[in-house]
Amino acid sequence: MRQGPLAGRYAAVAAMVTLALIPYLALSAALDPLVPIISEQLHMSAQTMAISSGLGNAAYAVGTVLAVQFAQHLPQxxxxxxxAVLLVLGSVTVAAAPNAPAFVIGHVLQGLATSMLLIAAAPPLTIGFPRDKLRNTAVIMNMCVFGAVALGPFIGGVQAEAHAWRPLFWIVAAVALAALVLAVLTFDDAPPADRDAPRDLPAIVLATVGCTAAFVGAAQLTSHELSDLAVTAPMLGGLLLIVALIVYQYRAARPLLTIRTMLTSAIPVAGVGVALFAAAASVAATALTAAVFLQSFSPVQVGLLYLPELGGAIVMAVVFGFVISRRAMHYLPLVGMALLAAGILVFRLSLPANHSLALLGSALTGLALGATVAPALFVAGFSLQSNSLQRVFAIIELLRAVAAFMVAPIFAHLATRISDDLVAGTGVALWVGFGLAVGGAVFGVAVYALSGARPQTPDLDEFLDGDSPAWHSPPLLARLRGLPTTPGPRPVSSSAATRVLTDVGDRPILFAYDGTDLAAAAISRAVEHLPPHRDAVVVCVWQPVDVGFRPVDADRVDADRAGDVRSAAERTAAQGASLAQAAGWRACSVAVEATPTWKGIVSAAAHHGASLIVLGPHRRSGLVGHLQGSVTAAVIAHAEVPVLVVPAGARGHEPMAERAELSALGSV
Structure with a gap:
């Protein structure tokens, strides 16, 4: 397996993710005071600059869908x-842009690369390391997204004060280059998630055309009225295509995005809804008030007014890291929405130029942003299995981009059209933002109440194992629909499970063996639950490059040579057969090439007519296992025979044995 010198080092991977996400997200918040300078030097109109930002934001939204699709079929x-290379190229193109087209192209590449990096790198950072790193990851993710955004106005103001823009963009290019270097140093080769997954071209087309049309339509508000066809046709048409994408993915037999699962479960719907309300409302608290403050303060002074947002984001990121393993995590987005409403109200009172109230409103908004979107994202993600996290991130970031980036020009337009006085118009728009913040809080509480959802302490071990969500999420509106709101009882008793395990007929039993101690323990402990002296087949599933198992003699294996990997898999399977024979089974061995691993296990069971599959689950510590999902869960979902899951533990431990017996009915 190809690896970089820093592969598997948490600090290096976290630094890579941080440096990859900061450039575009910081620029998105720093650009406003630089627009006049860039427009003058590159001979761009205000409308062209607005379209450039719209296209960059559209590319950010589309990149979330593309990254999920590419992950299925290409080495991740x-x-x-x-x-990362694309981010560097885009950043250099923007920084060196001699004209408007080069600037626009570079900015689009930046947006596209940033969201693809987010989807490709953030989920593995979350679930690819032990549980004790999850708190740090929560802080990092919060700071990457909202710390960068909070710092943007100050950076843009400092740069605007110097009446220049290229130095900032060259610094951004250097940061992107550092992210690329770390991506190479932390490289840990991983195969495609599922080569058999459909190539969902309709989903990509709907996302691309819909987002591009919607954002370009909103950008036209710089020089058009809201009622103009040049605005309403692309904006409303794009939104309809995005809705069509959601409906299409909901109804698809094998969807690219986990829309159906998220929209039918209470806690994910509440989390996504809160994130969208917060993204839309926060625009009113920052972009609109900045335009008013610029009438009284210099760009750098306005940047200083928003600097407390960064402090608030840092504080709340630490709080998020503290509560991520606690029941209180459910309450954090609600607290954030209350803080956001308070921040918007204080900003409203600070107009047109109350310095003290502006600083207070900025601090409250920073606390609010740190407590809403990222925590709501994890609340939704914890409600599903960890192998869905990449798709969860993609859905939320796609919708958040639409809610935040498209609402900004609409709010700015309304602020100038409601009244001839910018202060009065902005005040009305702020009240709309205040209503969105309150509405988001009410929405989240209502979904929980009407669905019977309740705050729960997340079971992070089960989540990181990939075998189950971190908590139970009842069906959406379960109370109104008369559905159960708590997990149902197991469908069978322990004694019934035992009958399944003993009544397996004369067909052989299949053991999945990957060379690990836990797989070996599953073979030796299975005799506690199964009749002795049975025929058994021990299968080792392998793939070139990725390998997919722990070779008995790793020093003799060249991962790039399929023949070497096959031979190592055969020797590993033979070792497993020896363990099975020592435990009292009449065992033979077989090596199977398959991707993902679960397919090899299920196909081997079908080929050999196995009556039972025996697995030993264990947490995957690398990116490969987590990006592919839980082998155990996938085998249970697809096998046509019972599956016995033998967890690690001391012999004779009754609760452990009972758990193994009940797991056997997972596919019956």
């Missing part, structure tokens, strides 16, 4: 390096 870590 190699693609991550490719995205």
């Amino acid at each position: 870590r190699r693609m991550l390096v490719g995205y």
Whole structure:
């Protein structure tokens, strides 16, 4: 397996993710005071600058869908390096842009690469390391997204004060280059998630055309009225295409995005809804008030007014890291929405130029942003299995981009049209933002109440194992629909499970063996639950490059040579057969090439007519296992025979044995 010298080092991977996400997200918040300078030097109109921002934001939204699609069919870590290269190219193109077209192209590449890096790198950082790193990851993710955004106005103001823009963009290019270097140093080759997954071209087309049309239509508000066809046709048409994308993915037999699962479960719907309300409302608290403050303060002074947002984001990121393993995590987005409403109200009172109230409103908004979107994202993600996290991130970032980036020009337009006085118009728009913040809080509480959802302490071990969500999320509106709101009882008793395990007929039993101690323990402990002296087949599933198992003699294996990997898999399977024979089974061995691993296990069971599959689950510590999902869960979902899951533990431990017996009915 190809690896960089820093592969598997948490600090290096976290630094790579941080440096990859900061450039575009910081620029998105720093650009406003630089628009007149860039427009003058590159001979761009205000409308062209607005379209450039709209296209960059559209590319950010589309990149979330593309990254999920590419992950299914292309080597994932190699693609991550490719995205980092794309970010560097886009950043250099913008910084060196001699004219408007080069600037626009570079900005679009920046947006596209940033979201693809987010989807490719953030989920592995979350679930690819032990539980004790999850708190740090929560802080990092919060700071990457909202710390960068909070710092943007100050950076843009400092740069505008110097009446220049290229130095900032060259610094951004240097940061992107550092992210690329770390992506190479932390490289840990990973195969495609599922080569058999459909190539969902309709989803990509709907996302691309819909987002581009919607954002370009909103950008036209710089020089058009809201009622003009040049605005309403692309904006409303684009939104309809995005809705069509959601409906199409909901109804698809094998969807690219987990829309159906998220929209039918209470806690994900509440989390996504809160994130969207917060993204839309926060625009009123920052972009609109900045335009008013610029009438009284210099760009750098306005940047200083918003600097407390960064402090608030840092404080709340630490709080998020503290509560991510606690029941209180459910309450954090609600607290954030209350803080956001308070921040918008204080900003309203600070107009047109109350310095003290502006600083207070900025601090409250920073606390609010740190407590809403990222925590709501994890609340939704914890409600599903960890192998869905990449798709969860993609859906939320797609919708958040629409809610935040498209609402900004609409709010700015309304602020100038409601009244001839910018202060009065902005005040009305702020009240709309205040209503969105309150509405988001009410929405989240209502979904929980009407669905019977309740705050729960997340079971992070089960989540990181990939075998189950971190908590139970009842069906959406379960109370109104008369559905159960708590997990149902197991469908069978322990004694019934035992009958399944003993009544397996004369067909052989299949053991999945990957060379690990836990797989070996599953073979030796299975005799506690199964009749002795049975025929058994021990299968080792392998793939070139990725390998997919722990070779008995790793020093003799060249991962790039399929023949070497096959031979190592055969020797590993033979070792497993020896363990089975020592435990009292009449065992033979077989090596199967398959991707993902679960397919090899299920196909081997069908080929050999196995009556039972025996697995030993264990947490995957690398990117490969987590990006592919839980082998155990996938085998249970697809096998046509019972599956016995033998967890690690001491012999004779009754609760452990009972758990193994009940797991056997997972596919019956």
